Amino acid sequence: MSQLTTAEPLLQVNALDIEYRTRERRVRATHDVSFDVWPGDRFILLGPSGCGKSSLLKSVGGFIKPLRGEITLAGSRISAPGPDRMMVFQEFDQLPPWKTVLQNVMFPLIASRKATRAEARDQALYFLDKVGLANFANALPHTLSGGMKQRVAIARALAMRPRMLLMDEPFAALDALTRRTMQEELLSLWDEERFTLLFVTHSIEEALVVGSRILVLSPHPGRVRAELNCHQYSLNDFGSPAFQAAASHIHHLLFPPAVNVPSSSAIQELDHVTATVYSS
Ligand code: ADP
Ligand code: MG
Numbered sequence: 001m002s003q004l005t006t007a008e009p010l011l012q013v014n015a016l017d018i019e020y021r022t023r024e025r026r027v028r029a030t031h032d033v034s035f036d037v038w039p040g041d042r043f044i045l046l047g048p049s050g051c052g053k054s055s056l057l058k059s060v061g062g063f064i065k066p067l068r069g070e071i072t073l074a075g076s077r078i079s080a081p082g083p084d085r086m087m088v089f090q091e092f093d094q095l096p097p098w099k100t101v102l103q104n105v106m107f108p109l110i111a112s113r114k115a116t117r118a119e120a121r122d123q124a125l126y127f128l129d130k131v132g133l134a135n136f137a138n139a140l141p142h143t144l145s146g147g148m149k150q151r152v153a154i155a156r157a158l159a160m161r162p163r164m165l166l167m168d169e170p171f172a173a174l175d176a177l178t179r180r181t182m183q184e185e186l187l188s189l190w191d192e193e194r195f196t197l198l199f200v201t202h203s204i205e206e207a208l209v210v211g212s213r214i215l216v217l218s219p220h221p222g223r224v225r226a227e228l229n230c231h232q233y234s235l236n237d238f239g240s241p242a243f244q245a246a247a248s249h250i251h252h253l254l255f256p257p258a259v260n261v262p263s264s265s266a267i268q269e270l271d272h273v274t275a276t277v278y279s280s
Contacts (some may be wrong), residue, residue, distance in 0.1 A: 009076070010196055011035035011060065011164060016069035018055045026199040028221040031067075035227065037164070042190060042197045046207040047217030053200040056222070057076050057168050060198060061085050073163060083112040086157035090169040092149045095141040095156075101128065102137040104263075105156045114160065127155035130189060135278065147178040154186070157194065167199045171206070183209050184235055204250045208243060210231045216253045225253050 013036070018029040030052035037043045045053045058064045062081040062110055071078040073085070088094075097102045105124035108114040115123060115129070128134050131151040141149055152169055157165055171179040183206065190197065201207050207214045213229035215224060229247065237243040 002162050005080050010039045010041075010074060011037040011198070012072045013037075013056070013060070014070050014072075016036040016051060016056065016059065016062060016071065017067045018056045019067040022151050025086075030217075030222040033143070033217070033222060033224055035224070036057070037196060037198060039196055040194050042199065042210060042212040044211035044214040044230075045198070045200045046204065046214050046218065046250070046254075047202065047222055048219050049202055050220045051217045052220070052222035053202070053217065054168055057087070057166050057198065057200050060164070061087055061166055074077060075207070078125070083108065083114065083160055084163040085166055086160050086162040086164075088153045088165070088167045088170045089171050092146045094153050095149060096142050100140060101144070101152050103134060103151055108156060108160050112160070120159075123159045124155070126219065127159045128152075130158070131155045131185065145178075146174050147182055150174070150182060151185070154189070158189070158193065162195070164198055167197065169200055169202070172201070172203075179206075180235065185223065204247050204254075205238070207250070208246055209235055216251070218254075219258065228270060 014034050016033045020027040059066050061077050065134035102124055108119040133151055171182045208230050214228045214230050218225050218227040231242055
């Protein structure tokens with residue numbers, strides 16, 4: 001986990017174009033996307049389905065090489081996956097089913113030689129306790145609910161003490177109540193551990209609740225529409241006038257009414273939201 005310094009951004013994404021090439025055609029996933037993530041940020045990539053959020057996350061993870069642009073982490077260019085960036089996905093099947101919960105969380109620590117078996121066990125038990133699963137250490141994944149499986153995946157990622165935690169719609173497949181609980185738990189974990197989070201969602205409400213900053217992306221191919229501060233919102237603000245106003249402001253950025261550039265009145269209404277709006 002990163003030390004909180006304000007000297008320079010931890011992650012710098014600069015003018016990123018991501019393209020997929022198949023034999024028949026090219027698909028442009030993102031165009032000219034730039035953003036900085038600072039240590040301790042809860043940085044959200046928000047946009048409609050197909051706008052390139054997962055592609056951006058995978059390129060930060062080192063799984064996709066961008067067509068143009070570059071990504072640096074703590075000043076070094078990202079060119080491959082590494083244990084300094086741990087991913088949590090939406091799918092519940094990201095845990096090998098033959099390993100117990102404890103073995104699942106210990107595995108990356110041992111495989112990456114970051115820890116001895118005894119250290120890995122301590123570290124895994126610490127984080128399983130943090131996500132409320134201390135009593136399930138010896139359970140197999142198929143005996144757990146979807147929410148519990150996601151908690152294991154979060155514990156497994158955090159136990160590695162990565163520089164960044166990358167999450168791709170981790171709560172999207174959960175029922176609404178569990179999703180709310182998981183958001184709350186993630187925020188209290190962040191309060192205790194202060195990791196740097198890069199979190200993908202297509203839900204405006206989730207972005208406002210989970211994030212400290214939001215990068216709003218246009219539909220396919222994803223371009224930056226705006227970057228917003230949203231650290232002032234928590235689950236307690238859900239439904240408050242200020243929260244609703246912020247949500248509707250973002251809605252207009254994502255789906256501009258007639259013209260593409262959002263009206264200045266929409267921004268002034270929200271003088272408590274610091275917005276940088278990019279015309280497209
Ligand atoms: P999001 O996560 O925002 O829904 P993605 O990053 O998954 O968006 O996809 C962005 C675009 O790239 C979409 O048009 C999608 O169809 C395309 N795409 C994603 N993965 C591939 C792939 N492996 N091959 C070809 N096209 C892809
Ligand atoms: Mg996606």
